[in-house]
Amino acid sequence: MSSAPAFLLIMPSYNQAHYIAAAVDSVLAQDDANWVLWVIDNSTDHTPEVMGEYSDPRIQFVHIPQRMDPGSCLNWVLEREGHKYRDFSYVHTDNHLRPDYVRQMRRALAASDNTLAYCDMRSMDGQGALTGVFRRGTFDLARLFSLSPLGVPFSATTALARELGGFSRMDVADDVVFCLRAWPRARFVHLPDALMDYRLHSNSRTEAHGGALEINRSFLSAYHRLLPDVIAHDCDPIQALLTRLQRLQGDVQMRLEDTWYREREITARLLQQPSLQTFFDLALIDLPNISDAPPPLRVDRPETGWVRLKNKLYKRLRRWRGQLPLNKELTVPDLHSRIARHCAWDLSTQLCDHAVPWLYLSVQHTGGDIQRLRLASTDIYTLWITLVLHRMCGWRFKVDQGAATPNLNLSAWPHLDAVDCQESGAETLISLAPGNVWVKSAALARDTQPPVHPNFPQTSPC
Structure with a gap:
């Protein structure tokens, strides 16, 4: 020895x-x-x-x-x-x-x-x-x-x-x-x-x-x-998470755009809504329903639950491409739902894994009152991440109905409370829009405002 x-x-x-x-x-x-x-x-x-x-x-x-x-x-x-x-x-x-x-x-x-x-x-x-x-x-x-x-x-x-x-x-x-x-x-x-x-x-x-x-x-x-x-x-974990979050947002945008181009013909047939221009429109329509599904990590048998869902998705895609006979029992909404769920979970996992801790730590570190959280943006990223944080920690968020993204039904999002834009107070404002990611605590006048990424559009708070 x-x-x-x-x-x-x-x-x-x-x-x-x-x-x-x-x-x-x-x-x-x-x-x-x-x-x-x-x-x-x-x-x-x-x-x-x-x-x-x-x-x-x-x-x-x-x-x-x-x-x-x-x-x-x-x-x-x-x-x-x-x-x-x-x-x-x-x-x-x-x-x-x-x-x-x-x-x-x-x-x-x-x-x-x-x-x-x-x-x-x-x-x-x-x-x-x-x-x-x-x-x-x-x-x-x-x-x-x-x-x-x-x-x-x-x-x-x-x-x-x-x-x-x-x-x-x-x-x-x-x-x-x-x-x-x-x-x-x-x-x-x-x-x-x-x-x-x-x-x-x-x-x-x-x-x-x-x-x-x-x-x-x-x-x-x-x-x-x-x-x-x-x-x-x-060491500054909040800034490190923010830097990674900004990069991941760009990665997700490019991957979503690529998916949209590749599957545009299929999604057009499924939705029969030519007014939809990007895959973001598809995600925005279906995301509240997607979020009702248990995440891949939350299954009785973690090693098989998500694999089973992906196998069903691939089988349906093969049927649409003529590689398998179409099962008459399958409906278009069912196929659309599975495609959207697969894409949303796969593309947002890393984003959520970094964004949720960043938002949680930012709110706590700036002295934010979790009873007075308000969304300064209703983009898809802010809605998605705050919904995950709501389900994880029970936090609720206020949002101005008039300033919300057009055609977005706020009542479909269980973590949002619609308020009048004029309603004010010592609130904590939150935005996770690309290039405009920040948390501001009105109570302590402290914020986590990052440098603006030159390739992202700006979003103004209410």
């Missing part, structure tokens, strides 16, 4: 007896055998009996009957054993490590004493069948604060954990919070290889806490709490 310190693997455990053996077996299969696995278990199922079958001295199993959150389990080990090791990794009981996980993570963490390394991963279903590959790529400040942040799988040095004071307790997003707090203090290393199989199943921690919607709410809450600390280290 190598003379270097062992690699510390920490596995919080709670009622995953049906998965934990496979997770431990994947640790035993590591081609770098110089590791120690600590399992901190609070289970009420037969996990202790499962773990009793293992006699390897590198495996330390501790059963504590009192329920502990994962952050507390990680800290329990780091506080008692962390000084013995240089590197550690947060491991889940329902995931599988690839045989070279420890070896590659150890090599990546050797870059400096304060290093955090993360890898790509494969997804698998509850039965262990592989369902896809998630290429995580590089992270920057904007992506770290998005709704697609950095969490497990990752490894770090114990020196970094000590500097951060360990993991947050009683926090659903404990792994995400650790990575966010590490950003100003650590070197981040991406391993472009799928070193872990990540299990998606109905008994996961995500589902136990209410699904993706509740997890996203926890992200926003954590971002708000961490904002002062990150800003104190000369």
